[in-house]
Amino acid sequence: MTSGIHRIFDRPLDAPVPQGFDQIIFGMGCYWGVERLFWQQEGVWLTQVGFAGGAVENPTYRQVCTGQTGHAEVVRLVYDSSRIGFEQLLRLFWENHDPTQGDRQGNDIGSQYRSLIMYFSDHQRALAEASRVDYDNRLAVEGFSGITTQILPAAPFWPAEEDHQQYLDRYPDGYCNMRGTGVQSSIREGYEAD
Numbered sequence: 001m002t003s004g005i006h007r008i009f010d011r012p013l014d015a016p017v018p019q020g021f022d023q024i025i026f027g028m029g030c031y032w033g034v035e036r037l038f039w040q041q042e043g044v045w046l047t048q049v050g051f052a053g054g055a056v057e058n059p060t061y062r063q064v065c066t067g068q069t070g071h072a073e074v075v076r077l078v079y080d081s082s083r084i085g086f087e088q089l090l091r092l093f094w095e096n097h098d099p100t101q102g103d104r105q106g107n108d109i110g111s112q113y114r115s116l117i118m119y120f121s122d123h124q125r126a127l128a129e130a131s132r133v134d135y136d137n138r139l140a141v142e143g144f145s146g147i148t149t150q151i152l153p154a155a156p157f158w159p160a161e162e163d164h165q166q167y168l169d170r171y172p173d174g175y176c177n178m179r180g181t182g183v184q185s186s187i188r189e190g191y192e193a194d
Contacts, residue, residue, distance in 0.1 A: 043084025
């Protein structure tokens with residue numbers, strides 16, 4: 001994993017997940033803005049940008065940008081579920097990007113920008129799948145096409161190079177293409193998967 005210290009949380013990027021904490025991997029397009037969205041949330045303990053979902057081991061940013069590795073740009077979150085529930089993280093996921101665009105987010109085009117959830121438990125999987133159905137219905141009412149988000153078991157996560165970690169902390173006016181649909185998610189604390 002990437003060595004170094006998280007610029008916001010002042011802890012090692014390769015710190016082990018504390019006992020009782022959970023992790024999730026989200027792909028929502030360019031990972032710089034996604035990481036900033038989640039490091040600002042109370043209860044998120046660590047964020048780290050990287051790549052997942054492809055076949056190439058330890059890919060570089062330049063390799064992933066070619067679209068040939070199969071990887072998506074993702075953010076790995078470690079969070080204290082007693083302070084922020086998975087439901088809250090899912091709501092932020094759905095509302096802060098357009099999950100109907102396939103292999104793109106806005107002007108960022110390619111499979112590396114696809115919408116992706118990689119879960120670490122059956123509970124996360126069930127909530128993610130139920131929330132996808134619910135949000136897909138809400139989007140359809142507003143005239144959007146169907147959700148293209150992949151929901152997959154966690155695969156190897158490959159950290160991006162250190163200069164990509166907490167990029168928008170170093171460059172607050174740097175590039176960020178995060179755009180939601182404007183459609184609210186109905187998922188809230190205590191949401192139950194059917």
